Amino acid sequence: MRITSETCTDGIREQLFTIGDIPGVLWTPAEGTGPRPLVLIGHGGGQHKKGWEVVSRAFPYVTSCGFAVAAIDAPGTGDRPEHPEIRRLVALLQEHEAAGEPFRSFPEWPALNETVAAQLIPDWQTTLDALQKLDSVGDSQPVGYYGLSQGGEMGIRLVAAEPRITAAVLGLVGSDWLIDIAARITIPVEFVLQWDDEGAPRDSVMKLFDALGSAEKTLHANPGGHFRIPSFEIDSSIRFFARHLSSS
Amino acid sequence: MRITSETCTDGIREQLFTIGDIPGVLWTPAEGTGPRPLVLIGHGGGQHKKGWEVVSRAFPYVTSCGFAVAAIDAPGTGDRPEHPEIRRLVALLQEHEAAGEPFRSFPEWPALNETVAAQLIPDWQTTLDALQKLDSVGDSQPVGYYGLSQGGEMGIRLVAAEPRITAAVLGLVGSDWLIDIAARITIPVEFVLQWDDEGAPRDSVMKLFDALGSAEKTLHANPGGHFRIPSFEIDSSIRFFARHLSSS
16 A cells, blocks of 8 residues: 555545555544544545545544545546446446436446446455554454445445445445345445435335345435435434444 | 423423313423423324323433423323223224234224314414413424324324424324325425334335425435334434524
8 A cells, every 4th residue: 555645634634545556545533543433435426536425425524523534436437547348338328318218227237337346346345454454544443334326336235245344324226236235234224315316216226225134224315316415414424424333 | 371390300391281171291401591492292192292202302302402392192192081082983993903904994094183183283283372482482483393103193284284383303104195284394304214114104104205395305214113213213303403493
């Protein structure tokens, strides 16, 4: 792991890093040392590790809870190199979208998600290995995951595969092909649904929520489309992680 | 309004009162004077104004938010006189239940709710008139309502009829006959659903949530039956009321 830059603003230390070819960012409280709970944030499709959606969650997790928060670029985004296969699949999706076809019927969705996941899930695990070697994170503290939309699609796969993650906020995803994977998840989950989501229709999202194997799972549904999550859901996720990651 | 008893315990002043033949209770912070936001709590079926469900919400609303909280007995419960018609309808419901018939098909449900509502809704309005004349409540502060199950059934009717109520936590109810009434509600609502609720099946509850006319409405669904609401939903309701009632 190589730290490529470090800045401190408003009580938050931001460290950009690379682990091999994985570009990432770690936010920790500027004051204080020693191990602390960690939240991994998976960004949405077409976004990157420092997009507004990531930062708007990461900063309060650091300042309100004292957590460490990390994000990495998904393949083909941010500081990653071009990924020809992902680029090809995204271009095909955009053609369907421009033609006004319904999102859920795009035949390239499963292939795109498989391609991203094949690289991103192992990369998250490599990143977690490296972060847990840092004094500011350590390997004795709980780990959470936050990700909606493509970050939810990837999160369900990651959480099902990674026993170090013990609480997760997921949602805005209703992929049929995740049902069996979701059933293997047993950690506490807060699952987010947008009532009028054109990309992840409510019935499909509820089917995934229903499939989760977790004894504690809570569904939060709000009116509006895919991108209209109310800001009080950020506050809710803070309390969710505070409840599940702060006790030890 | 006649205060029939007053006690102070753990920082909470409890005043039992009657307004005509309406028996009620008001909780306020033991310390401090002057007007404050008020939350009305409607109890569930077969319960009463000081049941565990009411008290477990009322006490933190007082101690965490400094609110006044009031509850009254529904007709035929608590310190109310016997109500022969309600007694007759409840006995019929219990017969259906003992025979193992599905809750939702009991033909007496609509009649029971109409009978309770015909008295309880005007009684709530009379109670609110009286409470707003007290120095410890006043008529300049926002008013909220909390009620699930029968407290939700009555709450939807009360909130739709009473413009002084500006935020409400409702739920565990899916009555078809409330659809048009729910559509008239425009205040912020937190709506609670139990995923495996035998009495208020999820589809019926979601239909009512969908019908609410509110721009801000949020659905919280959790696994388990009618009575298994997780305790973090109490915490969530505290924050909901703090957000909507504390600003003025």
